[in-house]
Amino acid sequence: MSLEKPQDEQSNAVVAKPTTGEELAELLGDLAIGRDDHMNAPGFVIRPTDVQETLFRLRDDAGFDHLSNVTAEEREDRYETIYHLTSYDDRTREVSVVVPTTKDDPRSQSANPVFRTADWHEREAYDLIGIEYDDHPDLRRILLPDTWQGHPLSKDFDQRRPQVVTLKEWANPLADDHRDSEGETMYINIGPHHPATHGVLHVRTVLDGEQVADVDPDIGYLHRCEEQMCQTKTYRHQIMPYPDRWDYGSAGLLNEWAYARAAEDLNDIDVPEYAQIIRTMGAELCRIASHMLAVGTFALDVYGDFTAIFMYAMRDREIIQNILEDLTGQRMMFNYFRLGGVVWDLPEPREEFFEKIRDFLDDLPGTLEEYHDLISGNEILQLRTIDTGVLPPEVAKSYGATGPVARASGIDYDLRRDDPYGYYDELDWDVITDDGCDNYSRLLCRMREVEESAKIISQCVDLLEDWPEEERTIQSNVPRTLRPEDDTEIYRAVEGAKGELGIYIRADGTDKPGRFKIRSPCFSNLQTLPEISNGEYLPDMIASLGSLDIILGEVDR
Amino acid sequence: MIPLQSETPLPDTIANLLGLSGLLGTIVGALLGAFLIANIVLLQTAVAGPWAKRKITAAFTDRISVNRVGPFGLLTIVVDAVRLLSKELVIPDGVDRPAYDLGPLFIPFSAILGFAVIPMGNGIHLADPETGLVFAFAAASMASLGIMMMGYGSDNKYSLLGGLRAIAANIAYEIPLVVTGASVVLFTGTLRMSEIVAVQAEPLLTVAGVTIPQWFAFVNPFAFVLFVIANLAEVGRNPFDIPEAPTEIVAGYQTEYSSVYFVLIYLGEFVHIFLGGAIAATLFLGGPAGPILPGFVWFLIKIWGFYFFTQWARSAIPRLRVDQFLDIGWKGMLVLSFANLVLTAIIVGVIA
Structure with a gap:
């Protein structure tokens, strides 16, 4: 039947990779300071400063090349970031990496150098929960406006507090970055009301002539909690x-x-x-x-x-x-x-x-x-x-x-x-x-x-x-x-x-x-x-x- | 049968009918003639814009389209005219005032001006100067000036991009258009529209008793195809609607226009399509010539045929990217049109 993956030599390679909790614990060694298993994935608790090393090791030595999701949450005694890893070759292999941080200074290492997708996921965690990520290239709000005060999914967020959202002009991020006096770029807002954005998406675009020099999708216009x-x-x-x-x-x-x-x-x-x-x-x-x-x-x-x-x-x-x-x-x-x-x-x-x-x-x-x-x-x-x-x-x-x-x-x-x-x-x-x-x-x-x-x-x-x-x-x-x-x-x-x-x-x-x-x-x-x-x-x-x-x-x- | 080309131009006919002569006759005749021509053109546009366009597109896309007001929804034209004219005219802050206001006027007026030299059959021909063809091209390309004013004056980046694209497109495709038109002039030896039409009335060959006239579309089909493609770019329809490109630059130079100004631009575009069809018909399809029906009816059929073609292209052909568009213009059309011109010149030189 066509559903059976015709990849015997590959599945042999998969078998060789650490998959079970014990094998992964051995691979991670001292990096793991505890276990926090999820229902269908072994989970490892690590220190906030070891995020990149752990993820690099899981990606390169154990083949977990897909950072599927990043969940962040404020718990009673700590903040927590969970990286859900899996593999493109074998989706049934899963592992969770749990990164607890302290209440007074929720700060951990960014996973961005390992997985580019962590960029947006961590921005969302910062925006909604309030965890800060070191080494993150661009840690700013993603769903909520830049002027928002507080983090709505954190425990001390005051929902009744009025928020002031100003409408200010967007700046060209490449304004100072041109070859000579003639080679300027033009900033253009594509959306949030544009026929081709398929909804309320705002694409901050910098054009060099007709060519795109820089694109930054600005999302969150349809955030409904x-x-x-x-x-x-x-x-x-x-x-x-x-x-x-x-x-x-x-x-x-x-x-x-x-x-x-x-x-x-x-x-x-x-x-x-x-x-x-x-x-x-x-x-x-x-x-x-x-x-x-x-x-x-x-x-x-x-x-x-x-x-x-x-x-x-x-x-x-x-x-x-x-x-x-x-x-x-x-x-x-x-x-x-x-x-x-x-x-x-x-x-x-x-x-x-x-x-x-x-x-x-x-x-x-x-x-x-x-x-x-x-x-x-x-x-x-x-x-x-x-x-x-x-x-x-x-x-x-x-x-x-x-x-x-x-x-x-x-x-x-x-x-x-x-x-x-x-x-x-x-x-x-x-x-x-x-x-x-x-x-x-x-x-x-x-x-x-x-x-x-x-x-x-x-x-x-x-x-x-x-x-x-x-x-x-x-x-x-x-x-x-x-x-x-x-x-x-x-x-x-x-x-x-x-x-x-x-x-x-x-x-x-x-x-x-x-x-x-x-x-x-x-x-x-x-x-x-x-x-x-x-x-x-x-x-x-x-x-x-x-x-x-x-x-x-x-x-x- | 009424001759296709009368010796007397339309203003003189009108003056004679009114019994006027001298300067007064010239002025009144010219004004009334221009009024008549403009109304013929605007009537076509009124039918084409709010009604025919919708019906044709709907037929291509499996829809029904306007059918509520009047027979076949024809009274939609009236309803739409009232609706469009009664909308609020929003003029954004910071627009460049005289340019912003003059731009929309340029578009329809340049196109209507071009119709002054088009022979429409049955003696409906406002003026027949020796430079007729050049005048028609010159009038049509004046629209670029209006587009530039609109694109620059709107104080909007989308408008600016659209304006730049329109200028680039017009330059790139006007040259092949005019050069291909010149290849016809090599045959006729004159730029006078009435004579271009007259030359095409000569028989080309006779097949089984049916005489096929010497229309240049039959004589030189290659030039005809080139001309139609360049014309499509000139009027800015798919696959060449780069200057508007609603999904990219949100209608380009029209972005900041509403109400009456928008109507003027919209109207102007349709008049332009018809002018493009009229020039193509005059140069390649024997002008108003045709069997049985009066010349004016044939003229209308031909320009509506071209209009139908633009709507077909609009419904079925994807848009090119701006660089591909200019590539085709400068590297393809230009080379082909000059090759056509040189070849025609050699052939005409050898035969004549």
């Missing part, structure tokens, strides 16, 4: 509506699955097989809808006006939305998953519903052919996108890029296969990769992933159709109130529409999470924008931004 809101809701029912609002580009069910997976593992809840198939089918429908939106808007960025391809993509996405509406009762904010299953069974009459999906799947190859004729086969589009926005695989890994962005850089990484959940490992499909590393590859990757998702859906429909009527269990028995044990921690991820969507939950013994942290794939992917667009032309920067396919709701949370 999603993490904190989840911390005030109960596990059982109240959190589930929120994930729909993260990646709202029709990826609702994929997001819900991220929370469902973390919370089910935390509470040791089983999901009936039948519900898993429904989940898989719904999630893949969402993925197609998301990718259609991505392809359509990317074409819009390159083409210019509301052109045919955008309308075609929207037209086909509409069919999926109708199917999802039949399934969940909603077009965008589905709220369909429940811990332990889904909320209700497939709509009656079932034959009609299956027929609808099959019709869509039958038309899909023709539709995609049309897309290829209109966009990927177009010479001008190829001229515009091939070899622009190049993201080499090493850089992509360092920035923690995942999803189609990573796969278009030749990184064979897909959580559906590498860290199986749902019903994916029972089905026959392939992970799409492309070695182009450019905007065109990212476009092609998404279009081919649509075909793979269609394969998955088709198999799910066959399975569901033949499922015996008496065995259609849509939910397992779940206690009315869930109270995971105090101080259990879990970090779990699923393959969202844009990449690895992870949830970290620390239980505090109540029916609400003590800390709820969202690892957004868009957040990490957007971080690569300066890397892929510096030195290119302004139109290519816009195209690259489109090809990263960000949804600001997920970036800002």
Whole structure:
């Protein structure tokens, strides 16, 4: 079966690498001053001054080359930063590095020299919690305005204190940096209201003629305190509506699955097989809808006006939305998953519903052919996108890029296969990769992933159709109130529409999470924008931004 | 059948009809003629801008588009005119006043001016100077001046970028455009529009009893293709809508314009498309010539055909990047248009 990774020699190499807690403890030696194991990852407590050494050792000697997430939190007696590491080659290997710092001087070493992605994650930790990172190249606020006072997720933050946010002119960071009296650069604000930023993103851009000299994405315009809101809701029912609002580009069910997976593992809840198939089918429908939106808007960025391809993509996405509406009762904010299953069974009459999906799947190859004729086969589009926005695989890994962005850089990484959940490992499909590393590859990757998702859906429909009527269990028995044990921690991820969507939950013994942290794939992917667009032309920067396919709701949370 | 080209130009015809003569006849005839021409042009634009553009684009993109007011939604034109003119005119602080205000006037007026020398058939031809073709090109390129004023005067970086791009585009593509036009002049030996049309009325060859006229699109299709492409760049439509590029520089030089000023710019762009079509029709498609239907109707069909072509390109072709755009202009179009000119000169020299 295609799911089995055909890489025997590689898996031998993986076996040789330290993976279990004991092996890693041996590798880290004196660096580890304690253990703080998480539910699916060994955890090591280290000193705030040893962060870089530890992470270097884990990355270079143990192959943990993916800094998936950084969680920070203020506890009763300390501040804590947790680095969730895993490996692009084998997603099931995970390790957590816990860095406690003192209450009066929360200061630890930055991980930025080891993983570039730590830059933004640590800025977020500084912004919301108030931990300071030594050696950080640019430690300033990221989600909140520069003039904000206090750190909202810290314990002594006064929520009622009025905040004054001034509107001041942005300065050109390269103003003093020019060759001669004629070679000046021009600072230009792209966004927060700009047709090509796909939401409220502000890109601080410095232009040298038509070329981009410096880019700094300024995010946070859509920050809605999603993490904190989840911390005030109960596990059982109240959190589930929120994930729909993260990646709202029709990826609702994929997001819900991220929370469902973390919370089910935390509470040791089983999901009936039948519900898993429904989940898989719904999630893949969402993925197609998301990718259609991505392809359509990317074409819009390159083409210019509301052109045919955008309308075609929207037209086909509409069919999926109708199917999802039949399934969940909603077009965008589905709220369909429940811990332990889904909320209700497939709509009656079932034959009609299956027929609808099959019709869509039958038309899909023709539709995609049309897309290829209109966009990927177009010479001008190829001229515009091939070899622009190049993201080499090493850089992509360092920035923690995942999803189609990573796969278009030749990184064979897909959580559906590498860290199986749902019903994916029972089905026959392939992970799409492309070695182009450019905007065109990212476009092609998404279009081919649509075909793979269609394969998955088709198999799910066959399975569901033949499922015996008496065995259609849509939910397992779940206690009315869930109270995971105090101080259990879990970090779990699923393959969202844009990449690895992870949830970290620390239980505090109540029916609400003590800390709820969202690892957004868009957040990490957007971080690569300066890397892929510096030195290119302004139109290519816009195209690259489109090809990263960000949804600001997920970036800002 | 009414002759395509009357010997008397339109102002004289009007003066004769009114029974006026001398200086008064010239002035009244010229004014009324200009009024008539401008209204013909603006009527086309009114249909093209708020209605036809939407309908055509909608047909390309599987939509229905305007259909609420009037038959086929045609009264949308009236509704939109009222809507656009009643909007607030927002003039930002810090704009360069005379330039900011004059720019939007330049765009439509330069294009309408070009129509003065276009023979529209049935004697509708305002003026027929010896330098007709050069006048049409000169009038059309005056729009660049307006764009520059708008781009600079708006005090906005997007506008400035758009203005710079527009100037670069106009310079890069005006030369191939004029040089290709000159290759037609080699055949005709005159710049006078009426004579260019008259030359094309000669038969080229007769196939099975059907006489094919000597339209330069048939004589030199290569030049025709070059001319149409350069024209597309000149009027700034996809794949050459670099100066506006809404997803990059947010409509460029138009960014800071609202209400009446915006209407003027928008109007001017459509008049420009029609002027581009009119010049192409005059040079390559026999002007108002055509079987059965009156010449004026054929003229309208030809300019609407070009308009339709621009909308098709807009719906289906991606935009080039600015450097690729200039590369094609300077390294491709310029070389090809000069090759065309030299080859035409040799062939005309050998034959004649």
